[in-house]
Amino acid sequence: MRITVECHGASQRWCGAELVNLDLGEAATVADALGRLAERYPELALRRDTVAVAIGDDIVAVTHELSDGERIALIPPVSGG
Amino acid sequence: MRITVECHGASQRWCGAELVNLDLGEAATVADALGRLAERYPELALRRDTVAVAIGDDIVAVTHELSDGERIALIPPVSGG
């Protein structure tokens, strides 16, 4: 399957782009997507445990199973206010 | 000496007026003025220990010596806000 990753906040810098496409195997989960991103982007790998993933307006668990064409968003540590 | 007493807040009710004139002996203090008012106004007598006295923009001690023609203000418990 192919998914699209939106890189928010500092994760734009870590991944060098606002959008990243990933090709994953069948029955891939959010954890698989993060694993693939961590292989590609060392700065993301260092901070992987601080990054949440959103789909739509939900934060999803790393065990969440992805679908082909799905769009996920990286939510690095927040700094609003 | 004669002094004028401004009755603020609830002390207007206790004394039945916004201004009260008092004739006091020579060398009278704020305590003497409060004593005279307490004799005349039982409702004030009941609350005498909760009332402060101001001259101009100062709170004065009960030992403050009054002058003829002076104007003092009764400051009953406050309820602003």
Added chain:
Amino acid sequence: MSTSRLRKGALNIAEWLAQPMPPDCGGLAVFAGTVRDVHEGRAVTGINYHAHAALAERRLAEIEAEAAQRFGAQVSVAHAVGELKVGDASVVIVVRSGHRAEAFAACRWAIDTLKQTVPIWKEERYADGAARFLEGTPIKTVKES
């Protein structure tokens, strides 16, 4: 804007917000007190605020200065006198400071202190036509508060 901290009639909160934030400030805290429609179970139609004007002006200025010193904040305090209706603002405290902790602390300290140190008296007016001065708290100095 008048330099007086004691104003005739309801306060317009926006007036105290017109001033721009100092560039070294990141936190603005505001408290306003307004007239409620009920007190101790009685229907309230309004409050007539009385003040000892000279001492009240002095004490409001002292609260600003003391709050500035204690919290390192810029503090403005104003209070209404005269007849106010339900919903009208009787008191406004505006604090501008570096960060939010001091802004909240200074704002809370200022309103709590105002209630104990400023010679102002509420005369509540009730739906049945009655009016009465509320019981208050013996006046303290700002330094004691």
Added chain:
Amino acid sequence: MSTSRLRKGALNIAEWLAQPMPPDCGGLAVFAGTVRDVHEGRAVTGINYHAHAALAERRLAEIEAEAAQRFGAQVSVAHAVGELKVGDASVVIVVRSGHRAEAFAACRWAIDTLKQTVPIWKEERYADGAARFLEGTPIKTVKES
């Protein structure tokens, strides 16, 4: 007024004060955060606020609802996105409640919670032309806060 809690550009605080006080409320507490001219010793010229819009809108609404439930208060929360200059308001919290204690408590809780639960990121711009995203805090849910 837009029903959106996330707004493009600096917030105008007065907009959130235009609504009259409910007659059963006596306390209005407001907090606004503004852009400071210095951070960690560096001269700041502005902040570009980024957000995950859908999740941020949801979280801002959850903060209002949770604050209303915890403190019995009416709470409005708004946050800016986009380029802000020094002095501009990036966040506004307005609380209307019966008395001042809940107003202050709800206002403080709302801003502290917003900073931990809403997907917004500060990209600071410096006088030397540099820009960087600030280090933040891993996002929590509103219920966890």
